[in-house]
Amino acid sequence: MRRCVFVILAGLLSLVACSSTPPAPEVLPLEGPAPGLVLCAPAVDHMRAPGVAVTLDALLFPLVSSRGYSSVPVELSQRLLETVGWTFQDPALGVPRLSRLRETYGIDAVLLTDLVRWIHAGGKPDRYEFELRWSLVDTADGAVIWSFTERGVTGFQTELRIRGPVASDEPGVGAQGEQFVYDVGRGEAEDVVARLQRGAILRLPRRMRR
Amino acid sequence: MRLLLARLCVLVPVAAFCSCSVSYEQSLHAWYVDPTRASQAAHLDWLQNDLSFKDVPGQGLAVAFHAWGLGLKAEARAALRKEALAHPRYQKLVAALLARWGDLESAR
Numbered sequence: 001m002r003r004c005v006f007v008i009l010a011g012l013l014s015l016v017a018c019s020s021t022p023p024a025p026e027v028l029p030l031e032g033p034a035p036g037l038v039l040c041a042p043a044v045d046h047m048r049a050p051g052v053a054v055t056l057d058a059l060l061f062p063l064v065s066s067r068g069y070s071s072v073p074v075e076l077s078q079r080l081l082e083t084v085g086w087t088f089q090d091p092a093l094g095v096p097r098l099s100r101l102r103e104t105y106g107i108d109a110v111l112l113t114d115l116v117r118w119i120h121a122g123g124k125p126d127r128y129e130f131e132l133r134w135s136l137v138d139t140a141d142g143a144v145i146w147s148f149t150e151r152g153v154t155g156f157q158t159e160l161r162i163r164g165p166v167a168s169d170e171p172g173v174g175a176q177g178e179q180f181v182y183d184v185g186r187g188e189a190e191d192v193v194a195r196l197q198r199g200a201i202l203r204l205p206r207r208m209r210r
Numbered sequence: 211m212r213l214l215l216a217r218l219c220v221l222v223p224v225a226a227f228c229s230c231s232v233s234y235e236q237s238l239h240a241w242y243v244d245p246t247r248a249s250q251a252a253h254l255d256w257l258q259n260d261l262s263f264k265d266v267p268g269q270g271l272a273v274a275f276h277a278w279g280l281g282l283k284a285e286a287r288a289a290l291r292k293e294a295l296a297h298p299r300y301q302k303l304v305a306a307l308l309a310r311w312g313d314l315e316s317a318r
Contacts, residue, residue: 036299054242058235065266070299073272075238080303083310106302194235 034207035109035138035145038069039077039101044091045115055190056113056132059197064111068207072107080105095142102139109145110137111204113197118189121153128154128189134200148200154192232256234263241276250276267297278311287311 040060043053057074064071072080084100086093093110101107117131131151135144237256241249254276256263263269270293277286287308294304 037303051243054239055235058238058242061268061272062234062263062266065268070267070297072268072303073275075241076271076275079275104302105306106299 034069034205035136036070036207037072037106037108038064038136039072039080039105039107039110040064040074041081041086041091041093041110041112042074042078042088043113043115044088045118046088049115049118049189052118052189052193053115055193056115056197059194059201060111060113063198063201064204067201067204080107093137093142098137098139098142107139109139111135112137117151126154126188128192130154130193130196132193132196132200134204136204146204148203150196150200234260247280250279254280265296268293268300270296271300271303274307283311283315 040057043056046053061071061073080101081093081097083104084097086097093112098110101110112133112135114133114135115130116133117129119129121127121129130153131149133150134148136146137143138145234256237253241253254273257269257273257276270289274286274289274293277283277289290304290307294301
């Protein structure tokens, strides 16, 4: 009898524990149809932080592919963008250029990595004040269908802002539009941006391959 | 002699692993930072031989791009056609690239 009561109590306790556990982060689809073919545009600030920009670029293709998108390697992407008039000096991607990418090459969306800010902070060699923005832009109308901004100082607390459906493989990422704070860590500049790049792409909603 | 053989048995696989452990981004990074024929050839070799990158959609585009850059035109075109067959989503892009390369060649 005692054993029976114990088993029932244990069962009830485990039920209570399960119900109080926060749900795992849900991977949501993008609003509307997910883009099939994504062009990975190079980070636009090669002149200001060449090593960092190259690291950001080199990681884009494998990371975007790992989220289920058909992607274009960044070295080829740059040449395709140049055919529609894009350059590092004139990086704006307005509707006319986007439309040409769609019509000529069948590109559905462009993933832009914008290194808005990258400067030494506090005179220390391994501390950087940074702002990085990622945007997935629809080539049909130039609409931003997903974007992600991260800013802060390496080694200190860092802010994240996400627009669009949230998707993450990481625990602790909240709902749409929320702001998060975490420490991106310190280290060599290239290592830090590689961590940022990996963290950002993990938040890009997965696309199911058909 | 046995000791030497035993050491070789350990060292050779370790050296082989280390020489193959360059990632896609490291290989591409080397070419970006120092864009020479040698670094481009090394990256092309990596793309064609690294098993971790096989069958990733779009990988053939990178192969084609670097093969074209090295003057391996037949190889570049073959890589593009293979990519379009394996992943139809790239067909329009491949057709445009083949046409563009044809125009570039005829302009010479």
